Amino acid sequence: MEKSAQLDLYYQMVLIRRLEDAAAQLYQQGKIGGFLHLYIGQEAVSTGLISMRQPQDRVITAYRDHGVAINCGLSAKEVLAELLGKATGVSHGKGGSMHMADVTKNFWGGHAIVGAHLPIAAGLALGDQYQHTGGVTICMFGDGASNIGYFHEALNLSKVWNLPVLWVCENNQYGMGTAVDRASAVSEIRQKAEGYCIPSNCADGMDVLHVRKVAGEALEFIRSGQGPFFLEIGTYRFRGHSMGDPERYRKAEEVKCWEDENDPIGIYHKALLDQGIATQAELDALDEKSLQEIREAVQFAEASPDPAPETLFQNIYADA
DSSP states (O other): OOHHHHHHHHHHHHHHHHHHHHHHHHHHTTOSOSOOOOOTTOHHHHHHHHTTOOTTOEEEOOSOOHHHHHHTTOOHHHHHHHHTTOTTSTTTTSSOTTOOOBGGGTBOOOOSSTTTHHHHHHHHHHHHHHHTOOOOEEEEEEGGGGGSHHHHHHHHHHHHTTOOEEEEEEEOSEETTEEHHHHOSSSSTTHHHHTTTOOEEEEETTOHHHHHHHHHHHHHHIIIIIOOEEEEEEOOOSSOSSTTOOOTTSOHHHHHHHHHHOOHHHHHHHHHHHTTSSOHHHHHHHHHHHHHHHHHHHHHHHHSOOOOGGGGGSSSSOOO
């Protein structure tokens, strides 16, 4: 991988972190309404995963979607404007935090209902299979979704029809406030794919290069016509499930340990320096660039207009 590509991975992760920090501040100021699920700690997952997709590949995810949107090519301005409910947002201010989408970039959205987007992913993959587009649908979801009926229905049909879909479980250790081992009968979520004869693998979600490697192998398997693949990526969210989470279910020491020892940005920062790929000055410049981009995005979002009342009735039905 060329140096520019490796530095771009770093920049995307830092940009996501800065965007989420800004979103948290705006939420606390009362400028963002509704729910807000931050991606802090999980930046290496979507960054590594989506860096391996091809233009024809679709991406669909759950409600923790801001970072995924950035990796799919949406600008920080579009994302923050959407969070503030502004007309310049990616969903024109009507989707908010959990419903960002841009089909022109093959980003088929964040979805608020746990697990409900998995059957949609199967449908997208079926469409690509039928039309011979060569595309793979990358479907991301949390560990909690693997306990939902949608999960089993979608995985079963994906294997029955041999669909080109990559199932990606972002296992961040908790489904809302419940630890995985208290809600799942198996120790590894990927074991659930075995019941449908879907091959699987796991990746370290705190290491962006390891995610890239494992994701690339999985996508190559699917492109070869062998059907779906299941990837479990172990990660950890540094903040609560959402902004209203009191976090009584885990100790502060646990979170601090992950932040100090397993920060995906810190891990990659060290690797870039240790391997002589980048200098400290180059990484500092990227940090500053990300801060400036977020400052401009916040100014843009706050200055943008609210959606006009008549837009409430637009984009309700597809044109026949």
